[in-house]
Amino acid sequence: MNKTIYEEFGCTTKEELYQKIKLNDESVRQLKAFIDFSKASYKLTEPIKTNEDVLKYISGIPETDESKILFLNLRNIPVYLGTCNICDEASQRQMLLNGLNASGVKFFCINNPALEKHPNIQNFYSLVASCKLKLIDSIIVYEKNKCYFENSKQAYIFDENCNIKLNTKEFAKNKIQDLINYNEFTQYYCKQEIQGLNIFKDKEKINSLLKIAYQDSNYEVLGAIFTDKNGNVLDIENISYGNIKTVRENYIELSKHLLRNENIKGIIKFHNHPSGKSSPSSKDLSNIENNINYLDKIKIDLIDSYVIGKDGIFSIKSKYPELFTNKLINIHKPLFTFENNTAEKDTIKDIENLINSISESTGILDMDVRNLIDKNAELKMFEDNNTKYTFNVEDYGIRKYTDSQEEIYKKYSSISDFMENDCDLELDM
Known part of the structure; x- marks a missing residue:
């Protein structure tokens, strides 16, 4: 035995x-x-x-x-x-x-x-x-x-x-991995270690804990990481359990957790693939819209959705940002959460140049411009016939907002590309 x-x-x-x-x-x-x-x-x-x-x-x-x-x-x-x-x-x-x-x-x-x-x-x-x-x-x-x-x-x-x-x-x-209660303990270990981490600053540590806890499960588990307005992890819970191929959403169970703590402002949904492959299925992708619609009604942000496999963690938002039609309203994402590699250092440098440029052209203090970007990562460009255009410093996209919809109007390869070609900004401070 x-x-x-x-x-x-x-x-x-x-x-x-x-x-x-x-x-x-x-x-x-x-x-x-x-x-x-x-x-x-x-x-x-x-x-x-x-x-x-x-x-x-x-x-x-x-x-x-x-x-x-x-x-x-x-x-x-x-x-x-x-x-x-x-x-x-x-x-x-x-x-x-x-x-x-x-x-x-x-x-x-x-x-x-x-x-x-x-x-x-x-x-x-x-x-x-x-x-x-x-x-x-x-x-x-x-x-x-x-x-x-x-x-x-x-x-x-x-x-x-x-x-x-x-x-x-x-x-x-x-x-x-053959021991009884192995998954129970690794998930408990993850729950203890993940609390208090920040989903932006400690992303790699959080992902490693999720992988330890769920990569060896023989059936799919759907869970959620709950955060406060600053992205600090308040808790992590399993929401529903499935079989080797699928797991169903359980909004009733999710609501119980959301209603217990008024400090919850955002969540990251996640589930594992027992096959070991973290690539999302078509159903995984189509569920994003349903999740956003549900969470919008209770004023909770869907920050991301992860698929966990033995080969790693797949961030659906990173690969399919167009599926996340919601803006982070309740979560204040820090601007500078980059690792030490050349590309991300260049991005920091570009953001600093953008802040300086805006400050010089508008007379607004650097600190105030930085706070505005910190708040929602979007800068207002101009309005035309009740249509607002903004530039997003995360995905380098200009968005077009009307009373009824939001759409991607134009995309750039980088912040410096945007500054060279179309840096026409108006800021509401």
């Missing part, structure tokens, strides 16, 4: 298990390592192309009697990082089984310098070779940030920015 996840880790309730994790109890070391691995795995979709790509998986110097193995699949994408005791054949076999179950076909070996002289090292290499796994390179870690690739004869010194901690020890991924 299968154990529950609580029995496996010496607990009786999800609350007790969660507290053990938060207190770093030694008895749940493997479970915590698995959760940490799952969080990091949310971004692991890029293949290993160079030695430099491997550095992020080196989290300190391995012990003198342990070897770490980074397994890659046929496309050179990391699928598992395990640790085994070189003196314990059972530990070695379990780690290899985990790597093979994760579709590993090749590997990097990460070792302490002393391990190369260990009497059992050749037996370990023979065991690995018997599994028909291809050794790409052996990495000797001399210090926390210094290592040497033996086959390619390259040495590296690296900093903390290259270091993603993925030390899963000898934990078997396939084993924990």
Whole structure:
């Protein structure tokens, strides 16, 4: 008979298990390592192309009697990082089984310098070779940030920015997912960890928690993240449960949650696909209009709708913005929530230039212009015969508003493109 996840880790309730994790109890070391691995795995979709790509998986110097193995699949994408005791054949076999179950076909070996002289090292290499796994390179870690690739004869010194901690020890991924109440606990863990995060500033962290909680469910679950006016998460709840192919909307259940807290101003709907593919179905897309119509009546903003799969999180609003005919009226989205990459830095620079340009041409203080953009991301351009035109700094589109409808009038490739060609603004302050 299968154990529950609580029995496996010496607990009786999800609350007790969660507290053990938060207190770093030694008895749940493997479970915590698995959760940490799952969080990091949310971004692991890029293949290993160079030695430099491997550095992020080196989290300190391995012990003198342990070897770490980074397994890659046929496309050179990391699928598992395990640790085994070189003196314990059972530990070695379990780690290899985990790597093979994760579709590993090749590997990097990460070792302490002393391990190369260990009497059992050749037996370990023979065991690995018997599994028909291809050794790409052996990495000797001399210090926390210094290592040497033996086959390619390259040495590296690296900093903390290259270091993603993925030390899963000898934990078997396939084993924990078979435990009874596994999904119940991961969803409870998500509920505890997500509260207080901001859907704009902490989007990546929220997505990783959602993926941990729902990617392994064998049936579809429809849920909602509830936020206040600033996008801070107040709660997350499951709304309805379906089967392996579909889940039905339950507006009655959703209304119960919305009416319990008057501070709720916006929601993100989400559901999972047991197939593992996060691409939305035609029904998923058509439901957006129904959701907006329902939420508009109770003055709640639909911020986005997510589809969760093992391959990631699909944001329907990001890919199909035209479906979201509602403007965020109750949610005050912060203007600067960008990550540190070149394209987003350029966007920040363009927004700053736009603010300066508006301030100079209208005489309105920079601070007041910034507050206006912060409020709804749209700038009024002009009115003509009761028709209003606005520019949106998020999707670079000019919108046309009449008494009866809203439509996209013109689109630009960037804010700078808009400023160069059509920056004719009037601001109501």
